[in-house]
Amino acid sequence: MRPPQRSGGTHYRVAIIGAGFGGLGLAHHLRTQGIDDLVLVERASTVGGTWRDNTYPGAQCDVPAHLYSFSCAPNPDWSRTYADGPEIQAYLEGFADQFGLRPLIRFNTAVSAVCWNDQQRHWDITTSNGSLTATSVVVATGLLSEPDMAAVPGIDTFDGEVFHSGGWRHDVELAGRRVAVVGTGASAIQFVPAIAPLTDHLTVFQRTPPWIVPRTNPPISKTRRRWYRRFGLTQQLQRARTFWTREILAVAMTKRTNWLTRGEQLARRHLEAQVPDPALRRRLTPDYALGCKRVLLSDDWYPALQRDNVSLVDRSVDHVVPDGVVDAEGELHPAEVLILGTGFNVTHHPMFGSIVGRHGTSLGTEWSTHGMAAHLGTTVAGFPNLFLVTGPNTGVGHTSMVFMMESQYPYITGALHTIGDRGALALEVREDAQRAFNDALATQMGSTVWTTGGCASWYLDDHGRNTTLWPDTAWAYRKRLRRFDVTSYEIR
DSSP: OOOOOOOSTTEEEEEEEOOSHHHHHHHHHHHHTTOOOEEEEOSSSSSOTHHHHOOOTTOBOSSOTTTSSOTTSOOTTOSBSSOBHHHHHHHHHHHHHHTTOGGGEEOSOOEEEEEEETTTTEEEEEETTEEEEEEEEEEOOOSSSSBOOOOOTTGGGOSSEEEEGGGOOTTSOOTTSEEEEEOOSTTHHHHHHHHTTTSSEEEEEOSSOOOEEOOOOOBOOHHHHHHHHHOHHHHHHHHHHHHHHHHHHHHHHHTOGGGHHHHHHHHHHHHHHHOOOHHHHHHTSOSSOTTSSOOEEOSSHHHHHTSTTEEEEOSOEEEEETTEEEETTSOEEEOSEEEEOOOBOSTTOGGGGGEEOTTSOBHHHHHHHHOOOOBTTTBOTTOTTEEETTOTTOBOSSSOHHHHHHHHHHHHHHHHHHHHHTTOSOEEEOHHHHHHHHHHHHHHHTTSHHHHSSOOOTTBOTTSOBOSBOSSOHHHHHHHTSSOOGGGEEEO
8 A cells, every 4th residue: 555645734635524434435435546635633542433432332233244344345254244343443443554544644633613714715624733724625423423412401410420322431330230221222222231230220211112123143154254255256245135135125114115014023023022021012112113213133132121120111201310310200210320322413413513614604503504404415505625424314224324435435536536627726516406406305205214104213303304314225325426416516
């Protein structure tokens, strides 16, 4: 791998914010396309993003590892179909080393402001370690990087330790203590079974039960791994098979919602097989269509809830007191440790408020007023030379987000080459092009299970709009971004 090239000083052609999957993959792709004058700005001391930060017990991916990895860097040595957090983090560390990306990264550098300078036609970036400028900025902070701390009344009065699953406190002793968990989402169903045997008593607060299907995650045999190493094509075929099988689920969620009844039957059988008590089963049965919220995978969630030292409270939290949690009916549940499994700030990411565009308003202000919106989830009117990796409506509930990121890379590269080849100072998506795209998106969203399924989810913003997910197959998204649509842009 050749050493990184750049112009020197503190000005860069491209500045990428974040060194997780999105930022690392884009940096490697740009270098293969001849764009070397770049920097990655990372607030932490190493790469990894979500998988560096989410170190809670039992952390694991819900997408098969052969698909949840870069197409340019297959890993034949995944130990299981669904890799755990440390294994994914090790993969990202290895990726950064394999392609010589670490010299490009400014570690321990938090970004506090990203402001468009319309006179100089570049971005002024303020960080905890000084300032820099860049012709173009790519925001690759990810959808799940800022924990939602859930504004629960009285939480500041709690006498014990409080932390979010996205910032797990490994120094907090759970053994022999009374622990309360708020939330039953994707993180909670992984860490609750892991910590339940340690605690004296574990109280789980469930507002809405999730649909859960079996994970079934046996080890990948050494023989198969040797086969993958020796014959790479076999792993590519496995990846393709996994991808296209999951695309069928996308069709069911977005166009043929009646197909989801088969998945619902599977989930019901799983519940019935693992929970013999009909009263508890009723409390764990969702009252909305499968797929309306994120479908979760677990073989040990239901058994964990039936342990003698675990209590399920299917009432919302009203407030917190010094020695416990009070539910909506006024009952006190004593606790010494409070763990929030309350998800992440997806539609109100703090980074949005730090990015100020051509009109002098921040992205956060624009989106809080009108809701998140971008052109192809990648560029935003009023914010020249700004690109988003996994921006609005790029999320997927059926397949790998890495596939969606890799779909954006050629599009962003095409835009950057357009700026360079034309000697342009600013490239900005036209408002009418962005509006047309989002109007079509809203129409398409109307037939999806996320709109018709009868639930409220983190996919929806304060206006009730789904600004998070892509309402089609992942392959359709890749086709849309295969070439940069320069006619949708104004170039100065």
